[in-house]
Amino acid sequence: MAPHTGLVNTGLIDTEPAVRVRDLDRRFGERSVLSGLNLTIGRGEFVALLGQSGSGKSTLLRALAGLDHDVTGEGGIEVPGKLSVVFQDARLLPWLRVLDNVVLGLRDARAHGTRALAEVGLAGREKAWPNELSGGEQQRVALARSLVREPELLLADEPFGALDALTRAKMHVLLRNLCEAHHPAVLLVTHDVDEAITLADRILVLHKGHVAVEQTVDADITPARRAEIRARLLTALDGDTA
C-alpha cells in the first residue's frame, strides 16, 4: 500500500488548518441532527467520516459545502474558498460532453480539463457523452471536475458507494495518488470502515450529533494494528462506546 503522505504525519500541522468547525448545530424541525460538533482538518490532511446511516454525515458535509440553505442551526464554519464537492452519483450533466462537464463553470480551462481527464485515466474520452461511460468512469469524470478547480478542500459524500468492489479498489488507488499530487484537505464520508482505514490519515465517527471517536491511522500500518483499528471503529459504529 502506498505510504500516507498527509501533512499531519509529516509534522507540518502547526500552520492554519483548512477547516475549522465550532459548536455546529443543525436541526430539521424538532429533530436535532448535529449538536455541538467540533472539527478541525489540517491542510492536505485526509479525514474520513464514518457514522451510521442517518447520523448526519451528509448534513455536516452539506453545511461545509454551503449547500444547506433551508436548514436551521448555528455554529462557526471556516472553510477555504476553493472547495469542491464529489457526490455519490457522478452528477454529470447528460447534455454536456465529458470535457464540458469537467470545465463546467470555468473559463478558458479546456487545456486544464484535458489534463485532468488524462490524470484520471480518461484521455481521449473528452468528446464522449456521460451516458456512454460506465459508472466508474463517470465517477472519475466527477473527480476530474473537482481536481481541475485545484481545491484546497475536497468534500466527498460516499463517492464510491455505488461502485462494485473491484472498481472501488481502483478508485481508492486513484484518489490516493491524486491527493498526493494535489494535496487538498479531504473530508470523505463513507460507511465502509476498510475504505476509511485505507485512505485516511485520520478517521472520525459521528454519533449523536458530534464526533464521538477519533482515530489516527499510522502511515505504515501493520496488519495487526489495522485489525485493531478496524475493531475499534466497528464497535464505535455500533454505538456502544459513545
Next chain:
Amino acid sequence: MTITAPAGPIGTEDPVHQPPPVPRPEGITRTRRRRRLGPGRKIRGAGLLGPLILLAAWTIGSATGALDPRVLSAPWTVFTTAGTLWDNGRLQENLLTSTERFAYGLVLGVVAGTVLALIAGLSRWGEALLDGPVQIKRSIPALALLPLLILWLGIDEEMKVITIALGVFVPVYIHLHNGLRGIDSRYAELAETVGLGHAGFVRKVVLPGALPGFLLGLRFAVTAAWLSLVVVEQINATSGIGYMMELARTYGQTDVIIVGLVLYGLLGLLSDGLVRLIQRRALSWRRTLGS
C-alpha cells in the same frame, strides 16, 4: 445415468431428459439468450407499411367496383386530378397560401409560447402572473374562440394566422414550462458547487434540460397548427387547400377533396418528420428505447 439427448447447450428445453441441476462446469458458456425487453429491433421503412396497405385496399376496392366513385374516387382518378390541378396552377397557388398561413401561425405561436414559458418558468412572479391565464386558455379549445376572433379581426388572413397561433402556443408553453420547472434539484446543487452564476445556471443547466420538453411541445404544436389550418380554411376563405376542397364539395368533386386531404396528410407527415429530425439531432445525448 445416461443422457440420450444430443449434447446441447445448457438451458436447452427438453422436458423429458432434463439434466439434474448440477453446478455448471467451468468452460461451458450459457448460450440461450435472454429475451430482450422493450419494443425490439427497428423495422426498416416501418412508417410506410401501414399507409401502403391502406393504399392497396383502396386500389383493389376501386378496381373491383366495390367502392362507388361518387363516394370515393379511384386512386388513379385522384392522381390525374392532381395532375390537372398542377398543370393549371391552382394546386401550387393554394398549397403556397396554406403553407404560408401554417408557417406564420406556427412561428407566431411558438415564439409566444416560448417567451411566456420562459417568463413563467424562470421567475416565480412570472409564473404567478402568467400560468393561471394560460391554464384557463388551455381548457378552451382554440377553435371555440373563432366566433370572437372573427368579430374582432374579421375573416382575413390576420384572423386565420392568429387562430393557428392560439392553438400552437399552448402545447409549447405547457411542455417547455414543465421542462423548465422539472430540472433536477441535484443539478442546481451541482451548479452552486461549481460556482455557476444565475445566468450560467440558466444557460448550461436549465435551458438544455428543458429542451426535450420544448421539442415535444413543438411536435404537438405542429399537429395543432394543421388542425387549426383545416378549420379556418373552411371559413369564408378565397384561397388555400381548404378553400379548394370547400369549392369541390359544392360541385360534388370527390377527387379534388381527396387531393386536398392527401395534401394535408403529406404536409402533416413532412412537418412532423422535420421536427423529429430536429429532435434527434438536438438530443443526441439521450439514449432511449425509441432510437
